[in-house]
Amino acid sequence: MQFLAYILIYPILWLVSILPFRLLYAFSDGLFIIIYHIIGYRKKVVKENLKLAFPNKSEAELNRIRKKFYHHLCDMVMESIKSMTISEAEMKKRFTFSNVEVVQNLEKENRSIALMCAHYGSWEWIFILQTYLNNKGYAIYKRLANTYFDKLVKRIRAKYNSHLITTKESIPILMETKRQGKVTICGFVSDQSPKAEKAFHWNKFMGITVPVHTGAEMLAKKLDMSVVFFGVKKLKRGYYETTFKTLAYNPNEYPNYQITDKFLDLVEEQIHEAPEYYLWTHKRWKHRDKVPAEYQN
Known part of the structure; x- marks a missing residue:
């Protein structure tokens, strides 16, 4: 059944991916009508999240943000499909780096890097960063249920020496690369909501106390990886600029969770x-009523 779904859907995705950008975004506009007006994909979740994050904004302001978000979400879907066939030159033109020397200099100093980001702007084309580096790149991801599409996504990322690994695979793989003396860069999307009962740390995010993922910081300390944040700014439709900021050159010099808290502060600034x-469809604040006593004000 998985293979049948793959052979039926893949040709459609490939045909969409070869469309010129002008036509691609026309499809995105049509997708917006379907997702927002007809299906209403997670509209209640988005509405609740925006009210929680911006309690002082008017209903009209929140509605404007919500519609803009869905337009952006549809663009990201189409850009993700475009990744199948987009050329390196085209991607470099559309996804630029304002200060790529930050990560290049760390590489020259033989520092492996834990690259932290949020579900903000666009993270679909970040793997083009590997064309500016010599080291091997990894990204932590959640394996897709369909094994054929999972292999497709891995193949797309591997074009530029970026490799997807699951959370369980990350420690043994990165430990082995360190043992071999290899310099690596590993990407973490670190703003998701962990399970409340498994959270080691809680902090305010957009004014609300929530459990926080600390895996990137803990792994960076274990493997002595410099920690770098990358923020993405959408310049205009289909064009993004990424800026890097070093959070910790030597992470073990910082108290536990301080690096993670610095990361959250930068994410809030972007939002x-x-x-x-921002990806408002995630239930980021779903555990706000389970705050441990020691974190309650």
């Missing part, structure tokens, strides 16, 4: 600057 580019 306040342009809230429509």
